[in-house]
Amino acid sequence: MNFLVDVHLPISLSKFLSKQQNCSAIHVNQILQKWHTPDADICKYADENNIAVITKDQDFKNSHFINKTPKKIIRIALGNISxxxxxxxxxxxxxILIELSSIKKVFYIEIxxxxxxIID
Structure with missing residues (x-):
């Protein structure tokens, strides 16, 4: 499974995911315009590269359901967490995230x- 970790989440999460079997992960700060990358460009990049966006941002949830992008989203619905x-x-x-990604082309997951x- 491929992950793109949003700017409001730590780079350590992308490093952890990259070390897992059958996973690759990058942080927004490693692509395009880094932390200045607009959400629309993040969505386009994720969809073109079949990557699930991991975010805390409500805007990505809204975009997923209204604009159908990003196609794969994992939203962290927590306050501050270490x-x-x-x-x-x-x-x-x-x-379960890896299994779901292998069988679904589009999904919204909230943790x-x-x-x-999981919302279809």
Missing amino acids: NNDLILLFAKHLP NAERII
């Missing part, structure tokens, strides 16, 4: 403290 706790949360849910929500 980088370590965020990585542990992803480690816990990574198997909060209690559960993972």
Whole structure:
């Protein structure tokens, strides 16, 4: 599975994901205009490269449901969380994220403290 970690999330998350089997990850700060990259360009880049956007940003959720882009989105619906706790949360849910990505071309996933929500 390929991931693009949004600017408001730590680079350490993309490094963690890159070390996982069958995963690759980049941070927004490593592509295009780095942290200045507009959301529309991030969406286009993700869709063209079959990458799931990981974000905390509500705007990406709105864009997914209204404009159908980005096609694959994983939204972190938590307040402040330590980088370590965020990585542990992803480690816990990574198997289902990888499985879902292999069978779905379009998805919206929301992860909060209690559960993972998948909306088709």
